[in-house]
Amino acid sequence: MQPQPRKVSPVLKAALEYGPLILFFVVYSRLKAETVMLGGTGYSGLMVATMIFVPVTVLATLILWRLTGKLSVMQIATVVLLVVFGGLSLWLNDPRFFKMKPTLLYLLFASVLGVSLALRRNWLARLMGEAMPMREEGWRILTGRMALMFAGLAVLNEVVWRTMSEGTWVNFKIFGMTAILFIFFMAQVGLLRRYALHPDSPRDGENPDGQA
Known part of the structure; x- marks a missing residue:
């Protein structure tokens, strides 16, 4: 236990x-x-x-x-x-490495989620399943969306730190990325509701009477 x-x-x-x-x-x-x-x-x-x-x-x-x-x-x-x-x-004494950290972090997350989709492994559900019980199809959709979101953040971070001022990058890192993540997860409320598992709902692979 x-x-x-x-x-x-x-x-x-x-x-x-x-x-x-x-x-x-x-x-x-x-x-x-x-x-x-x-x-x-x-x-x-x-x-x-x-x-x-x-x-x-x-x-x-x-x-x-x-x-x-x-x-x-x-x-x-x-x-x-x-x-x-x-x-x-x-x-x-070179800030470029620190500025690249979000890029590599988000690429890592996007890659792990992409691999989980390719292997049909529901890794995201293992991390978040207790807090947000959903059917397997819902987790696949959310995994794909999160992989794209993290990949987009990685690209955006590279664009901002390479083409804009240091102050702009700091504001983007602290406020911009936080806002994007917040908006993204708020936009998933409909998905969570659509595929939510209720206590009396059969899980994937089970018959309505609860037997596999």
Whole structure:
């Protein structure tokens, strides 16, 4: 019998998940026009914000893991890529690696979802099935839509950081991507309702009397 995940206050959970990003934005906003000297090396405001953002995010994720007893695959992948590419940016004092991190993260998500569709494996349902019980067809549709959405975000991130100002990219990363994800999931409400599994509904592969 698997242990039940521990309950955490929604306010505390939101603070741990979004607090580091808010702190990053505040630090960047204050230092974006400054050059900070550390150990004889000059760092831009973005690099200083990254220097704070990486360890704070790791710490917040560890606290969340300690409190809930589990982390999602997406949370683990996000932290690993943040440490790798944030660390590269700080080591080389080059913000391009940090700016590329969302691209690679979203390409990873899109690829995993695409492979799950190709192999007819319902990996998304395994991650989210308890929170959103749906029929298999609904999960296939949602998987395809999410794969396209993540691929689109990866392309959009590349376009923004390569063609626009640093400040525009920071605003896009914090507010633009958050808004796109929110709008996307709100647009899936109809799909969730259409394919929702109710307690008395037969699951895929079962007869109405509940027998396989």
